[in-house]
Amino acid sequence: MARVAQSKKKDSAPPTVQYFAAVLRLLRERAGLTQDELGALMNYTGSAVSAVETCAKPPTDEFIDAAEKALDAGRLLRSAIKYLRLERYxxxxxxxxxxxxxxxxxxxxxxxxxxxxxxxxxxxxxxxxxxxxxxxxxxxxxxxxxxxxxxxxxxxxxxxxxxxxxxxxxxxxxxxxxxxxxxxxxxxxxxxxxxxxxxxxxxxxxxxxxxxxxxxxxxxxxxxxxxxxxxxxxxxxxxxxxxxxxxxxxxxxxxxxxxxxxxxxxxxxxxxxxxx
CATH class of the missing domain: 3.30.870 (Endonuclease; Chain A)
Structure with missing residues (x-):
């Protein structure tokens, strides 16, 4: 039931939020990190990382900055901020x-x-x-x-x-x-x-x-x-x-x-x- 609820939440999330979640997960997996391990590098919990990857919660600017630094993403994550901000309206x-x-x-x-x-x-x-x-x-x-x-x-x-x-x-x-x-x-x-x-x-x-x-x-x-x-x-x-x-x-x-x-x-x- 939890997975079904997560799937519905993800499908109903704005497209930019879904795209960010997919990119974050791809970068994390390429780095060979679990959600808990990435969270530790960011000073966040693994559940906070999971919430973003499943679109349960949109990422904050602070979360994006922390993920950008932890994954050395070359501004790939940081560049999404202005588009994610727009979808808050x-x-x-x-x-x-x-x-x-x-x-x-x-x-x-x-x-x-x-x-x-x-x-x-x-x-x-x-x-x-x-x-x-x-x-x-x-x-x-x-x-x-x-x-x-x-x-x-x-x-x-x-x-x-x-x-x-x-x-x-x-x-x-x-x-x-x-x-x-x-x-x-x-x-x-x-x-x-x-x-x-x-x-x-x-x-x-x-x-x-x-x-x-x-x-x-x-x-x-x-x-x-x-x-x-x-x-x-x-x-x-x-x-x-x-x-x-x-x-x-x-x-x-x-x-x-x-x-x-x-x-x-x-x-x-x-x-x-x-x-x-």
Missing amino acids: PAHFQGFVQLEQAALSVSSYCSQLIHGLLQTESYAREVLLCAFPPLDTDEVERLTEARMERKSLLDRKPMAVINVVLEEAALRRQIGGAEAMHAQYAHLIECANRPNVVIQLMPTSRAGHAGLQGPMTVIEMPDETPVAYLEGHGKSILMSKPDEVGVLARRYAMIRSQALGPEETLGVIEQLMGDL
Whole structure:
């Protein structure tokens, strides 16, 4: 029964995870090592090596580095990291995240939740725990880790410019309770003080505004080509036609003009944090 379960797990794993597992096993066997012996060289257990080879768990960056060194793999294993990282994201999001990480600027309007690039780990985990149908524990942790990895864009050189307009309701929704939100507000203040991040609030008192049709993101690529992204209920649309993207870019400009300025927004966040 255990072998059947392992086989099902392996067959359902993403293709890159399956390929990495096969290459790892091939290199290990060529080196004449058992799983326990390889694990000892890596400072991992043999069962940890087995979990990766059977696709029970995807390899972490640290595991890959350790295996690369132990097997002297000539970067054969290390080169898989960026592809394995991509598969940590939902299938509908993978195309966008590649563009996001290469972007010159990311401009988003968020109506329900705080933008993923600005979320704390605790907030992100609580959001994923609210998913329906529910996600299992491993999936929640995998997606939380992936979301945290996206935040490397904030520190990338050259800097990417991040513009985010948040609906007031998204700020007031206490995901994870008071303690988690206090940390999230503090993190937003920290982000807002970065030279490459602008956060604006769309107040509830603004009864009508250009963002009522839903959340959206416009990104500018290194070749200065803008791309737009729409997402909802596990589905997404990437738009690259100049006329379509142009409409959304102009709409976003209007949304920004209707929102509170960065300093006013910072004041509201500080007030919300103080009220907890």
